[in-house]
Amino acid sequence: MKRILTSFLVLTAAMLLLLGCGEEPKEQQAEEAPAPTAEAPAPAPAKGNDLEIFSWWAGDEGPALEALIEIYKKQNPDVNVINATVTGGSGVNAKAVLKTRMLGGEPPDSFQVHAGQELIGTWVKADRMEDLTPLFEEQGWMDAFPEGLVKLIGTDKGIWSVPVNIHRSNVMWYVPANLEKWGVNPPKTWDEFFDAAAKLKAAGIIPLALAENWTANHLWESVALASMGADNWDALWSGKLAFDSPEGVKAWSLFGKVLENTNADASSLSWQQATDMVLDGRAAFNIMGDWAAGYMTTTKKLVPGEGYGWLSSPGTSGQFMFLADSFGLPKGSPHRDNAIAWLKVLGSKEGSDTFNPLKGSISARTDSDLSKYNGYLQSAAADFGKDRVVGSLAHGVAANETFMGGFASVMEMFLKSKSPEAAAKACAQLAEKAGI
């Protein structure tokens, strides 16, 4: 009798423990962002008139997505939209959930993904996506989107996603008043930067603010683009130029020189903290994507052009390194027609111009209504129309997940050893493994 009682108690305790464990992450998620639905609901069986949209847009980006859904509902009033959001910056959690769902044979109707190789190298290679070329042709998007962009989101077998926004990655930020105080001009090339850096260092100012590891990758791509030029950059990712070629090594050694001008506590800072360093006057410059403009305009209430200034990162003027969020159509989508209607909203001028001012990015379309955007975004949109468009590595356009995962360790290796040859060689091995 006693034994039964004990085992019963143990069981109850175990159950309680399990329950306790299960509750934790939910609490955390709720804390992070009051998302419409904190967790992906179980996929609805293929009945009813549903549309399940899978994304990581919660928190600040939630309203922008909601606005898109509003437009969709107006056009398709009888469809029940399920907004399946999984929180986590850059989709780190969402991608894991998506992987389990896709592998489990329960794809959402349409899911968010970084445009480019992150999608192509992962899901298209695995033959899990539908070709959207017919949709692009039917909607006239071939002309509405810049040609360079269409090339980067497609392969010779088709076009794989509908881009909803464009972010620029090669932007250098500064505070004009501070630069004036220190007597420094915004540098157009890295040589000018090094001259300015010597002056700044003498005055006790950190020339370039850097944050955690991914921002080092982010900085690397801007430096590498400046070092090798857009043609070589594209050749690199199509496998025509080897990473351990002289151009590749040169990019790494320039990057090493740039790193000497950054703060030592980088890896424990977030990108916002690195931006703050520039705003506080502790550092002079910061290279970050243009979500920094959103942060400085919205959160810090600064006026573009006055409170903060920007320039394409040294040596990359006339080049627009882009990254984009996009939505794709997985094979076996339970409500394919609804999903296609959703993609049409995303690519349309109305959808794009409703979404992007809220999200703090520009439209991928060349005909967008610029009056809806703020000063920074207008300048970015103007550049996007005329600049050479290249894909970002740090944000999934240029290379697939295998390469990106490995690149993080190459970067660590470089941060420690500072050896350009070793890093270039490691990249070359990685490229071979990732099938570039």
Added chain:
Amino acid sequence: MILVGVFVYGFIGNTIWTSMTDWGGSGSLALEPEKNFIGLDNYIDLFTGFLGSGFRQDLVNAVYYSVLLLAGAVGLGMFIAILLDQKPRGEDVLRTIFLYPMALSFIVSGTIWRWLLAPQGGINILPTYVGLKPMTFSWLSSQAAILVFNWQDLLRILLFMAAFILILVGLFMLRRDQGRAIGRWLIPGIVIGAFVWLFGDIIPDALFMEEEHGFNMATLGIIMATIWQYSGYTMALYLAGFNGISQDLRDAAMLDGATQVGYYRHIAIPMLKPITISAVIILSHISLKMFDLIFAMTGPDNAQTGHPALTMYLTTFRSNDFARGAAIAIVLFLIAAMFIVPYLVGQYRQRGRD
């Protein structure tokens, strides 16, 4: 039994098999991913390959981390337990306070410690409250390392360590069984040690290039957090042990003129050897599996503080490199087995003897 067979050993077997394939790279998420048998290539690559340097640093971290965690948590736990054993006033309250960190999950305490150890805040600005300059130690972002060794010398270092252990065991056995101690332990130990010392050059390099790994200073913050979390647990273990020693024994020792220190040093602590052993076993496998705390504190951001379990997760689920992830998992599994199997064997033998 069948369930255990399938869900434990079957899955271990499957992981071993996966680790010997080339499942990874592009197309790895296809419905029928292409997998080819490539033998031990993944392991060879992890230990000697060009791209495995991160993993090797992680392994070194795990070793330093385990040793320091064991020393810290067992030592501090024992110390607190001895203090509480003096029956101070408010013992119950103190015990609760010390045990409380155990109740927090790693992800929560990791986040709290991350704030505490932030370079421009937390602990570093404490001195400013008394008018001093803030400290500038970069707790979680340091790239500096001490106790650095070259991975090329790995085989030599391992042999030295083996020799050292053999000699140590030999000296320990000397009192009990002289002949066996010299023949079985001391002489082989000295021979191996001397051989490596004299002819070390003919032992092959573990790596084709120099690669240095060491104890990273940023790991210190993580170790502090873990010790904080686990010393309460070892304290509870020891306290229970101390309370279990009969008061008569203590009185007898005191009558014989033992000091407080002497009592603990020669009587109480040796009596609690089983507790020490189980604490070491539990903590060592916890330190091997450590994941959430590191993820919360430095995460994938400062890879110098990485840990094999973390790398396993990132490799498998972010880079989609399933085979390599499986190989890391198996390495971890083997290391854990190194700790646990001798313990289980020891237990089994003991039971046989009883």
